[in-house]
Amino acid sequence: MYESTRGNLSGQSASQAIALGMVPKGGLFVPSTFPALKWQELQGLSYREVAKRVMADYLPDFPEETLDKIVNVYNDGTFDGQNPAPLASVGNFGVLELWHGPTSAFKDMALQVLPDLLNVSLKHIGLDAEVLILVATSGDTGKAALEGFKNREGMHIAVFYPQGGVSPVQERQMTTTEGFNTHVIAVKGNFDQCQTAVKQMFASEALKAKLWENKLVFSSANSINWGRLLPQIVYYFWAYLQAVEQQKVAPGGVINVVVPTGNFGNLLAAYYARRMGLPIAKIICASNKNNVLTSFFATGEYQSQRQFYQTISPSMDILISSNFERFLYEMNGRNADLINSWYDQKNLGSFKVDPQTLKNCQEIVFAGWADEDETLATISHSFKAYQYVFDPHTAVGMKVYEDYCTSSHDTTFTVIASTASPFKFASNVLIALEGTQGKQRDEWQALKGLSQLTNWEIPQGLQGLDKKKAKIVDSCQPEKIVEMLQGLFIK
Numbered sequence: 393m394y395e396s397t398r399g400n401l402s403g404q405s406a407s408q409a410i411a412l413g414m415v416p417k418g419g420l421f422v423p424s425t426f427p428a429l430k431w432q433e434l435q436g437l438s439y440r441e442v443a444k445r446v447m448a449d450y451l452p453d454f455p456e457e458t459l460d461k462i463v464n465v466y467n468d469g470t471f472d473g474q475n476p477a478p479l480a481s482v483g484n485f486g487v488l489e490l491w492h493g494p495t496s497a498f499k500d501m502a503l504q505v506l507p508d509l510l511n512v513s514l515k516h517i518g519l520d521a522e523v524l525i526l527v528a529t530s531g532d533t534g535k536a537a538l539e540g541f542k543n544r545e546g547m548h549i550a551v552f553y554p555q556g557g558v559s560p561v562q563e564r565q566m567t568t569t570e571g572f573n574t575h576v577i578a579v580k581g582n583f584d585q586c587q588t589a590v591k592q593m594f595a596s597e598a599l600k601a602k603l604w605e606n607k608l609v610f611s612s613a614n615s616i617n618w619g620r621l622l623p624q625i626v627y628y629f630w631a632y633l634q635a636v637e638q639q640k641v642a643p644g645g646v647i648n649v650v651v652p653t654g655n656f657g658n659l660l661a662a663y664y665a666r667r668m669g670l671p672i673a674k675i676i677c678a679s680n681k682n683n684v685l686t687s688f689f690a691t692g693e694y695q696s697q698r699q700f701y702q703t704i705s706p707s708m709d710i711l712i713s714s715n716f717e718r719f720l721y722e723m724n725g726r727n728a729d730l731i732n733s734w735y736d737q738k739n740l741g742s743f744k745v746d747p748q749t750l751k752n753c754q755e756i757v758f759a760g761w762a763d764e765d766e767t768l769a770t771i772s773h774s775f776k777a778y779q780y781v782f783d784p785h786t787a788v789g790m791k792v793y794e795d796y797c798t799s800s801h802d803t804t805f806t807v808i809a810s811t812a813s814p815f816k817f818a819s820n821v822l823i824a825l826e827g828t829q830g831k832q833r834d835e836w837q838a839l840k841g842l843s844q845l846t847n848w849e850i851p852q853g854l855q856g857l858d859k860k861k862a863k864i865v866d867s868c869q870p871e872k873i874v875e876m877l878q879g880l881f882i883k
């Protein structure tokens with residue numbers, strides 16, 4: 393069963409939690425208990441089998457055959473190569489490559505199964521309406537969600553992205569999506585404004601009533617939806633199994649995990665895997681210059697009223713990390729009253745937690761951040777040292793990992809979650825590798841340049857993107873998002 397972090401709803405089935413996306417009166421769905429799972433039980437299984445096993449306990453209302461079909465996506469060529477999430481051995485650490493899906497970012501790992509999870513959930517609750525998926529994206533979720541939901545009967549998707557706040561490849565990926573049910577809207581603002589507008593639309597009774605008259609209900613493909621988080625738990629088990637198999641860690645020994653963080657979904661999935669019994673010691677939370685979380689883990693104060701920076705790791709340009717609420721709910725001993733006081737509208741996204749909660753957070757998470765020069769330097773020196781290319785998000789993780797090693801002298805085998813292919817951010821990666829030479833190239837030449845320099849192949853989904861026909865994209869001010877949506881969907 394699932395309950396709300398704000399104590400305003402409980403006893404909901406997995407189907408209800410996934411179909412609703414977010415708790416209607418505010419708050420996020422969390423499982424009421426964490427099923428224990430021994431990693432030994434998973435030894436020798438394929439990724440799709442591991443996925444089925446990890447997800448099954450959280451989805452008691454899903455018949456086995458249904459789940460079987462859903463996880464088949466990990467085995468049907470949607471992800472390139474035999475292994476959807478290989479653990480590359482780099483130096484004395486591991487890099488969990490989560491970008492072998494159709495859009496070259498880790499979001500595919502979950503967004504290729506969410507549409508099916510949602511479809512089944514809607515059937516279970518017997519809803520007589522079509523769904524409208526609202527997505528706020530800092531770049532990667534948008535395309536991954538569009539790919540997952542395009543051309544699905546009974547489902548519509550509207551993606552809001554910050555105009556000028558995503559990379560050229562990311563923008564082009566979104567605007568070239570086909571499908572009769574896809575809408576892409578450029579917002580003249582930043583990601584937080586997109587996300588806040590989407591959350592407000594979810595909470596607006598008036599808007600929901602109007603949609604209902606048009607036989608439509610909202611759902612979410614952002615990581616506020618439990619159906620997004622659940623498939624992400626799987627790959628931490630998978631990483632551990634590979635680390636044991638590669639003899640990087642003794643069977644049963646602990647590992648550390650580094651997560652380049654934005655909305656805190658990926659990190660939360662690692663924490664949930666840990667709660668299920670996976671031997672993870674520290675989780676390292678890596679932020680870019682938008683380092684709200686780094687400050688939080690140092691002081692216990694979440695201060696989102698601060699300068700917003702656009703960086704070369706745009707998918708981490710986030711000041712209000714939605715899933716942090718779920719983490720705090722565990723760290724404060726599941727105290728919904730405290731969550732309510734911290735997430736009170738009047739606080740404008742800023743609050744301070746009690747010392748015990750902070751201590752609980754610090755025991756599990758080490759937090760650090762890297763600025764843009766450090767990120768570029770890390771891409772460059774890592775390539776020299778290991779002939780391995782990091783994208784700018786994973787490079788932030790790498791830098792914070794180096795800082796962690798220096799300050800802690802911890803030699804535990806560490807897995808860095810690699811969240812995107814370097815080709816998605818080719819020109820900045822080339823600037824890092826070649827200095828300013830890279831600057832003279834456009835993004836499409838940079839893809840070729842990066843391929844030549846590294847001998848890595850350009851991922852399929854990014855090939856020929858410049859030649860594809862782009863849709864004309866609607867654009868609006870953040871305060872006009874609701875109007876825009878009504879214009880598109882309400883007769």
Ligand SMILES: *Cc1c(COP(=O)(O)O)cnc(C)c1O
Nearest residue numbers: 532654655656657658707811812
């Ligand atoms: C979404 C994203 C992140 C941040 O992940 P969260 O789950 O939002 O913390 C980091 N890197 C890349 C490349 C992403 O697309």
